[in-house]
Amino acid sequence: MTAATSWTIAGVRSALEARRISARELAKEFYTRIERRNPELNAFLALSPDRACAQADRVDANVARGEALPPLAGVPIAIKDVISTRGIRSTCGSKILEDYVPPYDATAIERLEAAGAMLLGKTNCDEFAMGSSTENSAYGAVRNPVSLDRVPGGSSGGSAAAVAAGLAVAALGTDTGGSIRQPGAYCGIPAMMPTYGRVSRYGLIAFASSLDRIGTFAGNVADAAAVMAVIAGHDPNDSTSAAVPVPDYGAEIEKPIRGLRIGVPEDYFGEGLDTEVKAKVEAGIALLERLGCRRIPLKMPHTDYAIATYYIVATAEASSNLARYDGVRYGLRVPGSTLIDMYRKTRERGFGPEVKRRIMLGTYALSAGYYDAYYLRAQKVRSLIARDFSDAFQKVDAIITPTAPTPAFRLGEKTGDPLQMYLADIYTVTGSLAGVPGISVPCGKTKAGLPVGMQIFGSHFSEGRVLQLAHAFEKAGGAAI
C-alpha cells in the first residue's frame, strides 16, 4: 500500500516554498501515518518528535524569512537503529543495548540535519545488522508493507518498510553483505550502497569494519541521489573515509545513458535463481538495451565462492568488534561473581541466537590452528572476487544482475536454517567484498505481486554512473516492466 500523498524531496521543497504546508504540519502528517501503520509493520523502534519538530521550526523560520532552503529542508527521514543519534535510544535491535543512549551523533546524521532533514526516529533491524529478513531483531520482526505475511528483507528491513509504506520520504540503512539492496528489492524501492569509504562510518555501530557502509532508501532514484549528495564525502573522524571529490549527483543522473556498456555476468543467472525473477531482470536488461546501452556478456568465475568468503571475513570481524559488549562501559550488565563471570552472563543474556552463532563462527575462524585454513584463505579469495570486478570494469561501465535470487519470502520460512538464510545474499555479497557501489532498482513484480529488484554495480566511486543508469531505467518504466 502506498500512502495517499506520495511525498518526494522535490515535492516537499516546492510545497514549503509555496507555503502550501509548513514543516511542522509535514512532521505531524508523518507521525500520524506512523501511528496508523507502525503497529502492524513494526518498522520503527523509537520516535524523536522533539528533535524533528525543533528542526521543523528552523525550516519554517527559514521559509518565513524568505531564505534559500538547504537541500533536504523539511524532508522526513528515518534512521536505522545501528546509527548513533545523540539523545535518542540506539539499540541495534539488541537487548544488550536496550537502554543505550549515544552521547554523540554519527557524521551522516550531522550532515542530514545540517541539510535541513527532519529525523523522525529509529528503525528496526536484525540484531547488529546480522540477518537477511529482520526476524533477528530482539524487538520483533518487521513485516513487508507490500505483503504482510512476507519479510521486508534485512538487515535494514525497518528502513525499507518505512519508505515503502510512505512513513518516511527517505531512510538511512547500512549494508555489509546486502542489507540495503536486498530489502530494497523485497519492498520495491530504490536502495543504494555507496563505495566503501564514500560515506563516513563515524557513529555507525560496527559489525564488520571492512564491509560496513551507510547508504540510503528512497521512493525514487533522484531522491536517493539527493540524500547521497548530502552524506557522501571525506570525514576526518573516519580514517577509512576517502578524500575523493563528490560529484553533483543531481546533474550526473540526467546524463544520457546511450552507448554505455552494461556487463551481464552469466554466473548470476544460474541455478537457484527464481524463474520469474530471472525473466524480469532479463526484461530489465532488454529495456536498458532499447535505451541505447550495449550488452556485454561477462564471466565472473569466483561469484560462487562469495558467500563462503563473506561468512568467514564478516564473522571474524564481528567476533572482534562485538567483544566490546561486556557489561563494563555501557549497555546491559548481568552481575557475576568475577569479572569473567560477569562478561559471560552479560553476553549470554544480551545477545540473540544469530549474533552468538556468528561470534562463534568468527572466533573459530580466527582461533589458533584454524587461521590459515579459514581467515587467511578467505582474505585471498576476497582478492580474487575483487579482481573479477576490476577485470570486468576494464570492459564495461556497469554490471547488471538480479539483487536477490527470489522475491520476499514468508516470515518464519528460513529462520530454522541459517545457511539458507545466508544464501539470500548470494548476489549482493560479491560487491560488498570488492568494495564497489551498487543499487537495487525496482524491476517489475511477480504474478503474485511481489517486487523484483535489479542490481547495478559500478566501479569504485562511480555512484554517479550507477544512479544515472538507475534513474534512466526508472524513467523508462522499469518498475512496471
Add this chain to the structure above:
Amino acid sequence: MKITREDVLRVAELAHLELTPQEVELYRGQLDEILNYIGKLEELDVSNVEPMTQVLFTGAGSPAAALGAAKEHPELRDDTLRPCDVADAILAQAPEAAKPFFRVPKVIDR
C-alpha cells in the same frame, strides 16, 4: 562431523559466551553445516594470491586517484591537543561508575 562438542565449548570460552546445553548442541550442528559449506573455498588454488587486507585504496594507479583523490594522507592530522571533555557523558552510560572510573567485580584477590 567436523565440529565436536569440545570445539563448541572451547570457542564459547574464547568468546566469553556462556551457553546452555541446548545451545551447545544447536550450534554444534549449525556450525558444522556452515563450515562444511565454507569448505568449498578449498577448491581454489590461492598459492599465488595476496590476501585482501585493504579495501580502500587511493594510491597511485587506483580508480580513486584518477578521480582526484587527495595525494597527501588526509587520514593523518597534526598531532595537536584538542579538548575532549566527555567523561561525564560517557560515565553516565555505564552500568556502574565512580568518577573517573568504571566499577567492575573484584579482579585481583589478595
